[in-house]
Amino acid sequence: MSIRCDVLVVGAGPAGSSAARAAAKKGLKTILIDKKEEIGNPVQCAESVGTYLLPYLPFKIPKELLRWEITGMYLWTENLAIIKDERGIFSGYAIDRLKWDSWISSIAVKNGANLLAETKLISLEFDGNQVIKAIAEKAGKKVEFKPKYVIGADGTHSTVIDFLDVPKNEVLGYVRSFEMKNLKLKYPKYDQLFFGEFAPKAYAYFFPISNTSANIGIGTIYKNKNLDDLYEK
Ligand SMILES: Cc1cc2nc3c(=O)[nH]c(=O)nc-3n(C[C@H](O)[C@H](O)[C@H](O)COP(=O)(O)OP(=O)(O)OC[C@H]3O[C@@H](n4cnc5c(N)ncnc54)[C@H](O)[C@@H]3O)c2cc1C
Structure with missing residues (x-):
């Protein structure tokens, strides 16, 4: 059985959760998947954020996440x-990155996105330029999605990019x-x-x-x- 959605976001890091939040807020049926068991864990970040960036965010970061000035x-x-x-x-600030990733994914969920952890994208199928199918793995089983759009936010070792006709990042x-x-x-x-x-x-x-x-x-x-x-x- 396939799960139909408007937008499948791959990767619940800051980029993916932000994108899922925005899509869901617009009323699109949005699914956010991440291969990690716990969103944000392990942290691969030195956790420094510039104060000057904060006013550009479309939400206020809870104070307790900004753990050190x-x-x-x-x-x-x-x-x-x-x-x-x-x-x-x-x-x-030093931001608590583990809590931040978890918090921002929860904001996506609050806006209507469906978050699936431990769900790893393994392949994408296209009809011309249009994505028609995404296959992921969850607990050893295949899960099939039929999204209208896929947002690849799966970081530097992106699986999404493997299926696109674009030069790979060195x-x-x-x-x-x-x-x-x-x-x-x-x-x-x-x-x-x-x-x-x-x-x-x-x-x-x-x-x-x-x-x-x-x-x-x-x-x-x-x-x-x-x-x-x-x-x-
Ligand atoms: C050592 C280090 C220190 C850093 N320090 C800082 C810093 O101090 N300040 C700063 O601003 N930036 C820092 N960065 C950069 C920052 O961490 C990244 O810019 C940021 O994490 C990018 O966010 P993202 O959402 O694009 O990707 P990521 O945070 O990488 O999120 C990608 C998500 O996709 C998931 N994923 C990957 N493949 C799949 C798949 N096939 N299926 C499902 N899910 C998948 C991953 O599990 C992950 O959760 C640092 C980076 C490193 C490596």
Whole structure:
């Protein structure tokens, strides 16, 4: 049996849940699927958001999701030149990304979208340019959708894009990231970015999420670099 809908949104990250919210709000029969068992988990994000972006959102983010205020940013280069910007565009918050993804998907549901977790898109079928079928897998069983439109919001390793006649994204970079606790932070109110040969053609970041914890990470665009070595550096 096929499930008919106007819009099938693949991926309940911020993009997919926002799209599902907007479609459902317009009265379209909207189904939002995500392969994750728990929406937003695991978190793959350093959780920093700029204050200047918040007024552009069509809703107010609950205060409890904005868990730590950031007042500025340090940008460090190898020769230790520092730019410190306070209260400008570099001020913001550490958002609780797990709760944020869950919250924004719940807003989509409140507006009428049907959310199916643990439901992984595996294929799309087209008649010319028109999508006619989407097959997903849920608990080992195939689920068939007949959507009028599909919104591919399934992130950097998109399955949707595999079925489209468009150039595939090349891998943009590689990152090793951690959430660290019980820290003594020198600059707990500042996000910090570090540029140098330790992060070839990318950067390292240190984003506090409380007085004693931070999301930290290091990236590179090169596949052959060992991220653990870069992290040690
Ligand atoms: C290490 C790291 C740190 C970052 N730090 C920040 C930061 O500090 N601030 C910031 O603004 N951004 C940050 N980003 C970027 C940010 O996380 C992304 O821009 C954002 O998550 C993109 O949202 P999205 O909804 O497009 O995709 P995603 O959040 O990736 O959501 C895609 C969803 O699709 C689902 N999905 C994938 N394939 C399928 C499938 N076949 N079927 C069903 N569901 C599927 C996934 O489970 C996922 O839930 C960071 C990214 C990384 C990797």
